[in-house]
Structures are given as C-alpha cells and as structure tokens.
Amino acid sequence: MRALLRRLLGKQEAPTHAKHLVRHLTVPEAPAALYAIGDVHGCLDELVDLEHQIIADGHSIPGSKLLVMLGDYVDRGPDSAAVIDHLLSRPPEGFRRVCLMGNHELMFRDFLTRPHPQSNWLEFGGLETLRSYGISNDALKATRPSQWPMLIKAHIPDNHLDFLASLSWTLQVPGWLFVHAGIQPGIPLEAQKADDLFWIREAFYDLVDHEDCSHFSFRVVHGHTPAADPVITRRRICIDTGAYATGRLTSLRITPDGSFQMLQTSPSPGRK
Template sequence: MRSRLGGRPGSALQRLAVDAEPAAIYAIGDVHGCLDLLLALEAIIVADAAEIEGERWIVMLGDVVDRGERSAQVLDHMLEPAPGELRRFSLMGNHEAMMLDFLRRPSPNSAWLEFGGRETLLSYGVPLEALMHSRFGAREARQIVDLYIPGDHIEWLEELPVMIETPSTVLVHAGIQPGIGLSEQADLDLFGYRDNFEASYEDLGRTVVHGHTIREEPLVTANRIAIDTGAYFTGRLTAVRIVPGQPPVLFSSGSSRPQQSTTAMS
C-alpha cells in the first residue's frame, strides 16, 4: 500500500492507496463508543467473509469515539488484531481529530467536551468533577489526562490516515467537496465536510464511501455509499460489503435481529 501526505498545502495526514482491489471491503460507519454494536457487527462480517477468498478488509470510516459510553474500550479493541483473519484500517474522523487536539492541549474549556468528549473521558475513568473544577487550568488538566489516557491510544490517533483509495473506491469519513480533485481535497473537508447528499461524485469515476452525516437509511448509488445510521442514539450500526463486480451488500447490528440486504444502486 502506498502512502503519501495530503494534497493541499498544509495537509498533514496520510492518504493511502492501492493499485489492486482487495477481494472484499467491509466499511463500518460511525461507532461512537458503541462497543457492543461493533462486536455484533464484526461477528456478522466474519461469518460473511468466510465465504470469500483473497484479501478482505475491514475499514472503520472514523468517529469510533465520543458520545457513546465505551470509547476507551473501542480503542482497546482497535489495537487488537482484526477478527477472522481480516485486515483492519481505520480513518480519521472529526471526533478523533477533536480528541487528539484535546489530548495535545488539554483544557477544561475545550469545545470537544460538549461534543462527546465528556463521555469519552468518563470511559477512561477520568474524574470529570476534578477536570471541570474552576480552579483547574491547562497544567492540571494535562496531569489528569496523562494519568488516564494510554500512550498507545494517542499513538493510534496520531497515525490515522484521512483517505484510502482503491482503483474503484474512495473511503473517507465525511465525503468530499464536489468539483475538487482528490489530490486537492483538504484534510479538514475529508473528515469534517457536512454533506447534503446532492452531489453524485459521478465525475470521479469511483464510488465514494463515507459516514459522518446521519441518515435514517443508508444511501447507495453508483458513485456514493453513505452509512452513518447514528449508532449512539438509534442503536443501529451499519456496514457495507464491496466486492468487485457485485452490488453492495448492507449489514447492520442492533435492530431486533441482524440484517443483511443486497442493495440495488439507485
């Protein structure tokens, strides 16, 4: 797999690319600390992947942390080998970016704390009453964070790429800015762009797979697959299987029973 830094000046995150398609890609939407939903979905994926020969990937589309109750445990899981002899990749989401910024410059006034950061710190056992106390400043916040956040979690966050490309597929967290070439996309847009789902991405000649913007149902078209179904408040986590020459297949966990559906492109 080839790796390069971002396109526009100031881009710093890695962008990964391969010249040949894997046998299957299982892209998983925004987990947001919902470890039980992730484990259930992985079990569905492992069973499905057992029928496929060749290299099979799990790609986490970003935002595995925040909002839910078990972000620390999700990161522990990310550091373990992928299940079922699959190969796992994880992308930078806006919540990973916010968390990493906080861990580098911890402050009781960080905006991240209002966007799921409190729940993440609680999952590490951080005493929020101490962190949020008015007499604590940045120095005290630094000391508290250093006591509770494992170094390998920080290293994992720092190494996340912002994009993965195959000859037919582009995987990012948030989508891409319409009308701008991939090499010119800013890191911030790739993990933070708020999509209205109007762009077709037809001009790319590839399918863009992303999460970030919640939909009641996944969107699957010839050039776009959007699979964030709001796991942390709907209780439904969604994945899509992409196999060359076959229609995408959707999987979900957390509903009344595991779901699988083959989706015709609209």
C-alpha cells in the same frame, strides 16, 4: 507506503494503522471482500456484534478481506477507550483492518494537545470519552486546568495517542473512495482540505447527488451524517446509522465486481 500495503494485503494478521501518518492510502487491487464500517461512537458491543456478522459472512468468500473503519470511534457512546483498545488489537483471522480519521478523533486529538475547560469538544461527546478513560466530570472540575495535561497523561495510554496520530485520511481501492465525511468535488485528493474530508456535508451531497459527476472515477463511501437507513445514490453511499442513539451499526460489503450488500446490528433495547 509499500510497507503499509504489504501489511494490508500480506499474510500476517496485525493491526493496520500506520506507525507514521500516510494521509491518502491506495490499494491497487481490490480484496475479495471489503467491509466498510460506519461511525461507532463508543459503541463497543455493537462493533463486536457487527464483526461477528462480518466473520460469518466472509467464511464463504475465499481470498483477502479488508475491514475499513470510517472514523468517529470516540464520543457520545459509553466505551470509547475500549473501542480504541479493540481497534488496536488483531483483526479477525483472515482480515486486515484500516482505520481512517473522523472529525471526532480530530477534536479529541486537538483537546489532548491543548486541554481547556472551554473546549467545544467537551460538549460534543468529549465528556463521555474522558469518562471512559476514568476521568469524570467531577474530577475535571476538581482539577486546575493547568493540571489537566497531567491528569490526561495519567489516564490515557500512549498507544492510544499514537493511534490517533497515525490515522489516515482516505483510502482508495479500484472504483471506490473511503473517507469520513466526503470530498470537495473538482479538487485533487492530495489538495483536499481536512475541513472538507472530516466535516463536509451539503456542499458534497448537493453536487454529487444532483449534478453531472460522470467525471468521477470512483464512488464515495462515507459516514458523518447519521440517518435511519444507509443513503445510497449513484456517486456516494453513507453508512452512518447513528449507532450511539439507535444501536444500529452498519457495514457495507463490497466485492471486486462492484456489487455490495449491507450488514447491520439490531436496535438496542429501549432505542429506536
């Protein structure tokens, strides 16, 4: 854990996914600027565009800067493999990058462990992901399911498998919690179930938006549920703006005083 935190806040600009899984990360001191990025879903062009905006925005902010990816890098969009390549590369100069797990990475990883024609993941955006690795639907149909593991091994690099295996589940900085979907209120972070962290919706929203959550010591930043605009309530901020369908990929910039600002890509031609 200490070694990973040194990588997050130290001087070398290296990719900041852990070599070994650390489920719950904590950064004890807030960076000068933290930029959370919502669900990418295979939209490489939008991710690169948004990073350019973040770099320009961060020029005027001295000190350490941290990119926090909220999961769902794969599926639905056209460039899932290239998105993972990008996340494995060095982050922009002066920035660190933390990549968290999303439910689509979880499904992708499960499929790679047990590939099967009846996998729900294939119809949940998985076919687009496999296509980005050069595995077409026709190739799947022409290959016996018993041979799918060999087909996958021939097309998906080991470092992508390592990336999927090493994604952390949550990140805490003072006053904030970053997670893909949300949390089950009232349960300690270490006891949270993966189903909640990666899949929860209404049970989380209904409670934190409408009940007294004054006992919360943090505000939750998450993705998972797409909306036309970021959803901002007292205890949570959702920044999934459906990039694969709209071309709008959103980042939330947070500074140590608790103030925040949105950055967003423009809608792609032909998408609303």
